[in-house]
Amino acid sequence: MLTSTIQPRQFRDVMGHLPTGVVVVAGREVHSGSPAGLVVGTFQSLSLDPPLVSFSVALTSTSWPKIRPAGRFSASVLAAGQDGVCQALSGKREDKFTAVDWFDSPDGNPRISGAHAWIDGEVEHELEGGDHTIVVARVRHLEAGDGEPLVFHRGRLGQIRS
Ligand SMILES: Cc1cc2nc3c(=O)[nH]c(=O)nc-3n(C[C@H](O)[C@H](O)[C@H](O)COP(=O)(O)O)c2cc1C
Structure with a gap:
C-alpha cells in the first residue's frame, strides 16, 4: 500500500543515516522451552515511570510469534565486536542459538554473553505500525555490562569512534 511517492529504497537509505x-x-x-530470538534496531526506552521500552517487529518475523505467547523476553544490547552474533x-x-553463547536471565529468558547491557521485559501491549507491530513492554530487570556498543549505520555494523 503506497499512499505517498516515497520509495522503499529511498526510505531505507535516508533512515539508515540514523544510527541505532x-x-x-x-x-x-x-511448550518446548527452546530459545527463539531476532535482531532489532528499533529498541528504545519509552517511559521512565512506569519503566517502559518499545521495539518494532516485522509482521513477517518467524521468531516473535514463538516469543509472544510467554509474554516476556530479554533484550541484549550487543557490544562492539559482536558482529557475528548479529549475523x-x-x-x-531454526537453530540460531547453537551458534552463540547465551545464559538465562533472572526471568529465564536467553541473554547473550558479553553483551553491553541486558533488559528483561514483560509485554504490556502491541500497537499496529504498518508492516510492523510495535511492542510496548515493562522493564522487570536491567543490568549494564562493559565496553562499547555495536552500532548500525548506513547499512553497516561499526562502533563509536572517540
Ligand atoms: C541491524 C539490524 C536491525 C534490524 N532491525 C529490525 C527491527 O527493528 N525489526 C525487525 O522486525 N527486524 C529487524 N531486523 C531484521 C531481523 O533481524 C531479521 O529479519 C530476522 O531474520 C528475523 O528473524 P525471524 O524470522 O527469526 O524473526 C534487523 C536486522 C539487522 C541486521
Whole structure:
C-alpha cells in the first residue's frame, strides 16, 4: 500500500543515516522451552515511570510469534565486536542459538554473553505500525555490562569512534 511517492529504497537509505543500537530480543517457546530470538534496531526506552521500552517487529518475523505467547523476553544490547552474533540472529535459521553463547536471565529468558547491557521485559501491549507491530513492554530487570556498543549505520555494523 503506497499512499505517498516515497520509495522503499529511498526510505531505507535516508533512515539508515540514523544510527541505532543492535539488540537481540529473545525468549523461550512455551511448550518446548527452546530459545527463539531476532535482531532489532528499533529498541528504545519509552517511559521512565512506569519503566517502559518499545521495539518494532516485522509482521513477517518467524521468531516473535514463538516469543509472544510467554509474554516476556530479554533484550541484549550487543557490544562492539559482536558482529557475528548479529549475523547469526538476524538470519532465518531454526537453530540460531547453537551458534552463540547465551545464559538465562533472572526471568529465564536467553541473554547473550558479553553483551553491553541486558533488559528483561514483560509485554504490556502491541500497537499496529504498518508492516510492523510495535511492542510496548515493562522493564522487570536491567543490568549494564562493559565496553562499547555495536552500532548500525548506513547499512553497516561499526562502533563509536572517540
Ligand atoms: C541491524 C539490524 C536491525 C534490524 N532491525 C529490525 C527491527 O527493528 N525489526 C525487525 O522486525 N527486524 C529487524 N531486523 C531484521 C531481523 O533481524 C531479521 O529479519 C530476522 O531474520 C528475523 O528473524 P525471524 O524470522 O527469526 O524473526 C534487523 C536486522 C539487522 C541486521
